[in-house]
Amino acid sequence: MDKRTFLKTAGLLTLSGLVSSNAGLANTLLSNAPTLPQSTPETTAAGSFTLPALGFATDALEPHFDKATMELHHGKHHAAYIKNLNEAVSGTPFEGLSIEDILKKVTAKDAKIRNNGGGHYNHSLFWQSLAPATGQMPTGKLLAAINAKFGSMEQFKEAFNTAAKGVFGSGWVWLLTNNKGDMWIQTTPNQDNPLMKRLVKRTGKPLLMLDVWEHAYYLKYQNKRADYIDAFWKVINWQEIAKRM
Ligand code: MN
Numbered sequence: 001m002d003k004r005t006f007l008k009t010a011g012l013l014t015l016s017g018l019v020s021s022n023a024g025l026a027n028t029l030l031s032n033a034p035t036l037p038q039s040t041p042e043t044t045a046a047g048s049f050t051l052p053a054l055g056f057a058t059d060a061l062e063p064h065f066d067k068a069t070m071e072l073h074h075g076k077h078h079a080a081y082i083k084n085l086n087e088a089v090s091g092t093p094f095e096g097l098s099i100e101d102i103l104k105k106v107t108a109k110d111a112k113i114r115n116n117g118g119g120h121y122n123h124s125l126f127w128q129s130l131a132p133a134t135g136q137m138p139t140g141k142l143l144a145a146i147n148a149k150f151g152s153m154e155q156f157k158e159a160f161n162t163a164a165k166g167v168f169g170s171g172w173v174w175l176l177t178n179n180k181g182d183m184w185i186q187t188t189p190n191q192d193n194p195l196m197k198r199l200v201k202r203t204g205k206p207l208l209m210l211d212v213w214e215h216a217y218y219l220k221y222q223n224k225r226a227d228y229i230d231a232f233w234k235v236i237n238w239q240e241i242a243k244r245m
Helices: 003-021 023-031 039-046 067-089 099-105 111-128 140-150 153-166 225-232 238-243
Strands: 171-177 183-189 205-211
Touching (some): 067 111, 099 111, 111 205, 140 183, 140 238, 153 171, 153 205, 153 225
Antiparallel strands (some): 171 183, 171 205
């Protein structure tokens, strides 16, 4: 029996004992359940982070991002980051903080929170950055900013793709901005992200991001990361990216 199960069981046993010996006191205690120390482990075990729904069906990005990959990537990989994050923050000063605040505070010593907190945040944002292919392109202020920074949309794509192909092993590539209006491309290893101010070289506000872990593309594209990167450009939700400016 692990500590959590033990505490939960002990709590229930304590309450059932009180019910038989002193129903009045037990009822008082039950009506004030949140103040009972025994209720805390149960509350914590449930965890506060939950899997966000995709904004589309798992086959909606076909043929660019296939259904089987989306099901595994969202339903298994992302779900696992959330389960592990809930476990990792339980009983630590990170418990109860927003995901953004967790990422701002996390250090290299908090490996499980770093990996799974990053995993949860990065994937949540990634799903919102995708939409079924309709030939969508950036417009307005966002397009103007991309043109000003990179010269043209084609040059921006080339720079982003080069960065994405250059990530050795698992990681992410980002288009970032800040409150000074700078815009730049940056990569992060594993599940790190540009909110982790104690871990990344430069913090920034994410606009667009791409997961280049093999789990994101191996089923459909095997070792051909470049083909997966090309497919990504067809399923970007540019309206959502523009909102982040
Ligand atoms: Mn992933």
